Each structure stands twice: as structure tokens, then as C-alpha cells.
Amino acid sequence: MSTVAAVVVTYNRKDKLVKVLDHVLAQTRRPEWLVVVDNASTDGTDEVLAKYETNDSVVILRLSENTGGAGGFAAGMARGYELGADFVWIMDDDCYANEDALEELVNGLHQAEKAMDMELPYACSLVKWTDGGICEMNNPGTTWDWGKLIARGQENVLVTHCSFVSVLFPRWALTRFGLPLKEYFIWFDDQEYTLRVTKAGPGVQVLRSVVVHDLGVNRGVNFGDVNASNMWKFEYGARNEASFRLHHENPVAFLKFVVRLEQGLRGGKVPWSLRAKLFRKVIEGVKFNPKPDMPRSVL
């Protein structure tokens, strides 16, 4: 039977973390390992994790510095791979998985692969917000023939990219494509990675696998929302996406991104000083072109 390593990346969110971990450990198809990556939290997360450490299936990875979501996922996925897992199932520290979320993901991926007669590089869940509606930030992009499996009676949608909130990657995808780009630190790391592995075929969103993303506000990423306090995240976003569009797509995609960014900032009436900072990050993205690390085969 295939083995699964669940990977949860956390940073200073100890209250939600307990619920996240308990949901993972209560799965109907329980993962063989639960790898928790503590991104050098300073809020007492370590004490919370100490309670889980007595569980043989729980592996705590304590990083010496905050490497962002990108670095955390890269480290956690690498550890899952080193443990010998056939799949890694990754999520944030504010994602509560329904008790059959993993079981449905595994089954959904298997069904989709059978129907498509090919290996598919990932399966992601349907991500809801706390009110039961769709979580806007976590909507995957779909392929042109997204309804192909629905037409065959499956509750699965073909997708091109998704966010790192309950995604199941088979081991071979890591072997072939490596790990997420840790240098991205935060934002666009998930999109870059899922677009990268989609070179091997589409991903699949398994609608029967449901998780709840406990975000404060249910709103997608929009450059019109930039302000001084959230600026730091948008800076990473602008640099990373500019880098991706230029180095992994083409100059036209890069220019389209610049136009979209400018339109978003103008629409949100973002102050000029912040706009200038973001465009400096876009220029940084021209030079910024990190290469993925490959996971190590240990077991």
C-alpha cells in the first residue's frame, strides 16, 4: 500500500495549529507520517509541538530561521521524501481537513489517473472558507477541458495550478521536478510549483475532498489592496511573479503581468510611493531566477 507524509508548515500560529494537527491525525486514511515544519516560531509553538512529539508518526522539523512558506514547504516535502513516502500531502497551519479529505484525495487521484490513462502530478482539495463558501484565495486555475472527468461521472476537475492548501503530490513529481523554490519565501511559490509539475500533465481538484481555510477575511490576492502594513507580502509577490513570467514563460507574459499590476494598483488608488517600491521589485525579478533543489533519496 502507498504511504503518505502529511506536511504542515507553521509560523507563530499555535492556537490554530493544534486544530490543524488534530484534524490530520484523525483522518479516515491516516497518513503514515505527519511532518510539522516550525519556521522558527517565537510564540511558544515549540511547547505545543512537544506534546505531539511522543507520537511515533509525528516528525518535527525545527528550522533555525523563518524561511517563509516556500522554504517551509520545500523543507517539509524534502523530509517526507527522505522518509520514503509515496505521496506528500501539504497544507498551511490554518487548514482544517475534513476527516475523509485525504482518503478522497487518494481515491480521486487514482480514479482520475485511470480515466485519463496517465499519471497525474497532483490532486488538490476543494477549499472552503469558515462560512462554508468557497475560499477566494485558493481557487485553482482550470484547464481548457476542465470538465472532462465530470463528463465521465467523476467529481474531479482538471486544473493547471493551485495553492498549497491541501495538495497531494506523488513521489515521482518530486523526483522529476524537484522542490518548491525556497527563494520565493512567500507568495507565488505554490503557483510556480504546480505550474512546473503540470508539464507532466494536468492536476486534478477532487471536489469530494474538502478542507476549511481559516483565514481572517475571505478575499483573493489583489494588487489594489496594497497598503503599508501588507506591503512586504506584495513585494515578494511582485518579484516572484515577474521572475516567473519572464524566466519560465516569455517576455509577453512578463509585460502582461506588468500591465495587470499597474492596472490593479491604479484601481486600488495605491499611493505612488508603494507603487514605486513594487515596480522596483519587478525589476529585481528580471535578475532573480532561482533553480529548484532536488530532494534526496534516503529510504
Place this chain on the structure above:
Amino acid sequence: MPFEVLDESCVGLVENDGLLDDRERRLVVGAANFHALAGPGQTFRLTVLRGPRGTMPSLTDDQTRRIEWEDDREVVGSLVFRSSVHTTADAGSQDKLVDLAVDLGGEPEVASAYHQLNGVLGKVRRSVRFFAPVQFDVLRQYRTDMTERRYRRHDVPRKAPVRISRGASANPHGDTPAILFGLHWLELGGAERFALETIQLAKEAGFLPIVVVDRPSTHPWITRPELDGAVVVPLSHPISPDQESAFLNGVLSAYDVRGIHLHHSSWLVQRLPWIKSVRPEIPVIDSLHILEWRTGGFVDISVRMTNVIDVHHVISPMLRDYLIGRQGLAPERVKLATLANLTTGGIDQSGPVSKDHDGPFTVAFVGRFTQQKRPYLFLQLAAELKSSAPGPVKFIVHGDGELSSEVHGLIARLGLSDVLELRTPARPVADTLADADALVISSDNEGLTLTSFEATAAGIPVVSTDVGSQASLIAEDLLCSRHPYPFIKTAAQRIRTMMISPAQRKTWLDEQAAKAEAFAKLPDARTWIRDTYQGWLP
């Protein structure tokens, strides 16, 4: 044997009074095996020649048909034998005597590839190699990076499968159950050591091993006891196409071949499509040991021929991941079964022990003095540690090989004579491990080093280059880049840490032991091979 001796002179097959030593005698038998199998029912006269030191045997190639030889070949024996392989040809055509001249080559010679470089370019490379081995290695590693990057971009093409499930029968086959083995050569090596083990397992299961080796070599291991009773055929090339098919037909008709087991044999693997077209029911296992440095080597040959191989046996998780993840082979056709306890026998495995630190901290290198093992890099590390260690330090270099003179020269040049002890392979490795506080593996290419198992069993932390599957056995912090300067910097820093912090040394050792323990739980190759062979019995 597939032949009967009618007469002989000085070979020593009938009476032990020949001019040949055991290795040479077995090479003669190997040549006779080939010709007897390729010429069923025929009578042969072998004129046995011996060449000067360092020349390779010529036993099965087209040259053996010529009754004229080089001036420096001496005649050391003559053998007349008749093939006992069954033939359907009429007796008349078998009456004539076939004359062959086989050359046993000379005594085995140990020589570095660098010593064999010719011309001005060869001289320049030899000089640079000698005067600046580490700097030269920097260039080599960059070349490896570039070659690997270029190589890995391409997918390995696949040989089309054999679609038939039954070959049209030409000859009945013999009754003796046999396994056909394909080996690279019969020389010291990890793959060869395991291959000999499997040959022994085949004998114990009741099979006759037929062992075909295909690379030019003096085959020093042809005298190994595991090969007693086996039909050994050391090929030399080029062999004419009709002789190749005749030989394989002879094997398939003289014996009841129940399986084929390959151990890095490019000649046999390339003939598999034909064998599968004649006898599709014969199962084929290919054992792989190492993801070849720079190019895919045997692993990619195996991928190319995957449609005519039933099971790819790999000894490391890295190879499994490469075959399944990178090359897309079906997981059920890739079997991971490891050699975890290959050479740990005889060493106390009671667990990690703290070393007594009364004397100097001892850092050891155990391995052949070859380009792959890079002993010069260890010596450079030793020089670095000698000048920067926080306390007294001592080094043991245990081995021998083609770079021996370079090792001796560097020890003097780097001023290590007073702190470095050289040990020859005559001394047990266990002695060195018992004396060492840390072991260093400086290779630029490895599969899964056997000395790492031994060191773990002896309670020694290992600092190693992060190559091949070393990550399966070595503590994460103790894995270093294979590039020379980063390697020296990291390895020296880790060893200095071990010297000032026994607790950290113990932490790394515990991580190494935990990895070894987890690794040991993976399926065992010997058990899997034994069970597989049992399943091949009639």
C-alpha cells in the same frame, strides 16, 4: 563442462603439471567453454599463447581463428577437446579439426588511466594532474556538472518490446537447470562481489551458473571459489555475428536456462531482444548498483532495454527513484533490495561507542587509491586539519592502488609524514576503524559505500561527499559537496567540531546509526534473490 578433453600439453587440466597458473588455466577453460558451446559436436585444438605483462586475453574474438601471432607471444600449452553439446548436424561435418590460437595475455598490471595517456596532451595532463591534483579536480568536477546537466535533459530512448509469447522451437534444450549470468569483468568491485554472491546462491539453489563476462580484463577473480563448478565464458571482442548466435544457441540448447541475471553486462543486455524472441519465457533480472557518474551508464542501458527486462533490481533508494520517478518505469517492475550487511560481518555491532580521547583525534581514509576515491583530496583535507585543528590530530590512510605513487609523493609534499600512517590492504579494515574517531569518504562518485556500513557498525561517524546514495547512510550535516574546495572547507569544519564537542559527534553518530537501522529494514537483496531463484526451479 560442455566439452571433453582428448589431449593436452602443459595446460594442466588432466594432471596438475602445466606451465599455467590457476588463473591462466581457468581462462583456457573459459575459451574452451565458448568454442564448445558455439561449435556443438566439433573438435578443437587450442594453441595457448601468453603475452607480456599488461596485455589482455584474446579468447573468443576473430583473432583466435588465425594461426599466426605477435613476436612477443610465447606458446605455453596445447589442448584438444571435443564439444559435448548435442548437435543435429550429420557426423561427417563434425569430423574436421578446428584450430584456434588463444592468447591469455600477461600478468595483471595496475596502472592509472593517466599513466596511459599518450602524446603531448597526455604529458601536459599528467604533469598538471601530478603537480596540482586538487586544482585539476576542480576542473573535472565542473566538467561533470556540465556533462550531467546536458545529459539529463534528454530522455532515454526505449528499445521496442518483443511481442511474441512463444519462440518457434529450433532445438530441444538440455536438462541441467541453469542461470545465465552477465558480468562486466572478474575484478575487484562492489557489483562483482555481489554478482559472485548471487552465483553462489544459484549453485546452492541447484542451478548451474553460466557466467559470461564481456570486458577486456585479465580477470584476476576468475579463481574465486564461487566460480568453482560454474561455466565461465570470458568474452573478447570482436566476435563474428554467427559465432555470437551460435554461442547463445549452444547455451540455450545445452542447458535448461531458467533465468538470466545481469550484473552490469552491456554485451548480454544488448542481446536480450534476440534471446527474448527465441525464448520469451525466460525471466530476466537486471541488478543495478550505481547511477553512473557523468552519463547514465549501465542504468540508462537498462532503461533503454526495459521492454526486454522483467525486473530491475536496485540496491539503493536513489536508483529506485531514478527509474520510477525520472524514467517512468512501472513501480512493480523495480525491486529495491539492499546489500545492507554486505561487509559488516565480523565487526561488533553492539551499537555506537564513545571513543577514548586520550590520544590524538584520528581521521581515517579507507579505500582504493583510484581517481574515483580521490585520496589526494583526503590528503589535502589532512593538511588543512593539521594546521587548523583545535588539538592533536592523526591520520590513517588504508589502501593501495593505481595512484599509490601520487599518494606517497603528496604525503611528503604536504608535510604529513609525522602525523599520517599508511596501511596496506593486508591489514583488516576493522583495525583501522577501531583506531579511528572519524572516517572520511572523498569519492566523486559512489553507489552506497560499504565502508559506511562498516564504520557505522564500528561506531565511527562518517564525513562523506554527497554523491550517489550516501545520503541514505550519512548524517545530514556530514554530507559535503563533491567540489574539492567546498568539500575540504566543510569536512574540516565538521571534524574540528567533533574534536571540540564529543556531544555533537555523538549526535551525528546517532543520526547515522538511526539511518543505518532504517536502511537495514529495507528488503534484503540476498533473501530476495534466493526466493526468486527458488521460483525459477523446474
